[in-house]
Amino acid sequence: MSSAWYELQGLSVRHIGGSRGLALQDISLAFEPGEQVALIGPSGAGKTTLLSTLACAHKPDSGVFKAFGTDPWQLTDAGRHAMRARLFLAPQTPPLPPRQRVVTAVLAARLPKWSLGQALLSLFKPADPEAAYRALSRFNLGDKLYSRVDRLSGGERQRCGLARLLLSSAQAFLVDEPLSALDPALSQLTLNTLQQEARERNALLVCSLHQVDLALAHFPRIVALKNGRVAFDLPREQVTQAMVDELYLGELPPANSPQPDEMAAKLAVGACL
Numbered sequence: 720m721s722s723a724w725y726e727l728q729g730l731s732v733r734h735i736g737g738s739r740g741l742a743l744q745d746i747s748l749a750f751e752p753g754e755q756v757a758l759i760g761p762s763g764a765g766k767t768t769l770l771s772t773l774a775c776a777h778k779p780d781s782g783v784f785k786a787f788g789t790d791p792w793q794l795t796d797a798g799r800h801a802m803r804a805r806l807f808l809a810p811q812t813p814p815l816p817p818r819q820r821v822v823t824a825v826l827a828a829r830l831p832k833w834s835l836g837q838a839l840l841s842l843f844k845p846a847d848p849e850a851a852y853r854a855l856s857r858f859n860l861g862d863k864l865y866s867r868v869d870r871l872s873g874g875e876r877q878r879c880g881l882a883r884l885l886l887s888s889a890q891a892f893l894v895d896e897p898l899s900a901l902d903p904a905l906s907q908l909t910l911n912t913l914q915q916e917a918r919e920r921n922a923l924l925v926c927s928l929h930q931v932d933l934a935l936a937h938f939p940r941i942v943a944l945k946n947g948r949v950a951f952d953l954p955r956e957q958v959t960q961a962m963v964d965e966l967y968l969g970e971l972p973p974a975n976s977p978q979p980d981e982m983a984a985k986l987a988v989g990a991c992l
């Protein structure tokens with residue numbers, strides 16, 4: 720039996736109502752416990768779709784998909800729910816209730832382990848504020864423990880979402896662009912904290928990043944996606960600048976293409992003739 724925590728073979732994924740056809744095509748990947756993997760690729764390449772597929776939030780169209788040795792889509796809803804407790808999906812914009820205190824929002828990571836009574840009680844009196852404080856402090860956010868979520872900046876909200884991850888008991892961390900709202904110093908701190916926690920738990924960490932330099936500096940394995948397919952899957956030492964250039968080729972308009980202002984002017988002149 721394979722030791723991989725995720726096995727994907729020839730996997731295709733389509734968004735319901737999506738206009739572009741398949742969002743992921745012919746994806747074959749395996750992820751082992753304790754691996755730390757950066758997911759890179761241009762906008763729209765399929766990074767978020769892959770992470771939500773790994774989180775069992777998105778049902779594949781075809782191909783083989785196994786999480787923790789089982790096809791989650793063959794399980795009952797309750798079985799899939801139980802499996803989701805083994806993973807943590809940290810979306811780019813965490814869905815935190817705006818009027819809630821940070822302490823309550825962070826402690827909600829423990830909801831899967833609580834009885835209904837404990838959960839309701841925690842809404843009025845946080846069950847373990849010290850644990851929430853410790854988790855927030857690791858992202859330099861301890862002083863926001865009793866702030867309201869809707870008073871946080873974008874970057875603070877993002878780190879608040881990641882503090883939840885520390886309180887979960889997940890064995891797979893699926894993290895979508897955790898640095899998109901962070902300055903360079905906080906980006907380093909955030910990556911270091913995520914990687915340290917994953918190492919200590921021997922958890923799998925799959926993290927999508929737009930900062931290719933940080934991906935190469937921090938992650939031993941790089942999976943690159945382009946147009947919904949795996950462009951390369953390599954140890955970082957084997958990733959060359961030419962590969963990175965090729966990956967992002969075509970993402971910027973050619974240097975001599977008209978700027979939006981010029982386009983508008985040309986269209987306006989055209990309309991007058």
Ligand SMILES: Nc1ncnc2c1ncn2[C@@H]1O[C@H](COP(=O)(O)OP(=O)(O)OP(=O)(O)O)[C@@H](O)[C@H]1O
Nearest residue numbers: 734736737739742761762763764765766767768769
């Ligand atoms: N909910 C949706 N419905 C329909 N199509 C979608 C949906 N979400 C994403 N897509 C499409 O699926 C493709 C992959 O999108 P995805 O968000 O996975 O890319 P990404 O690599 O994460 O992009 P980014 O770096 O901009 O976040 C894109 O063509 C996108 O337009």
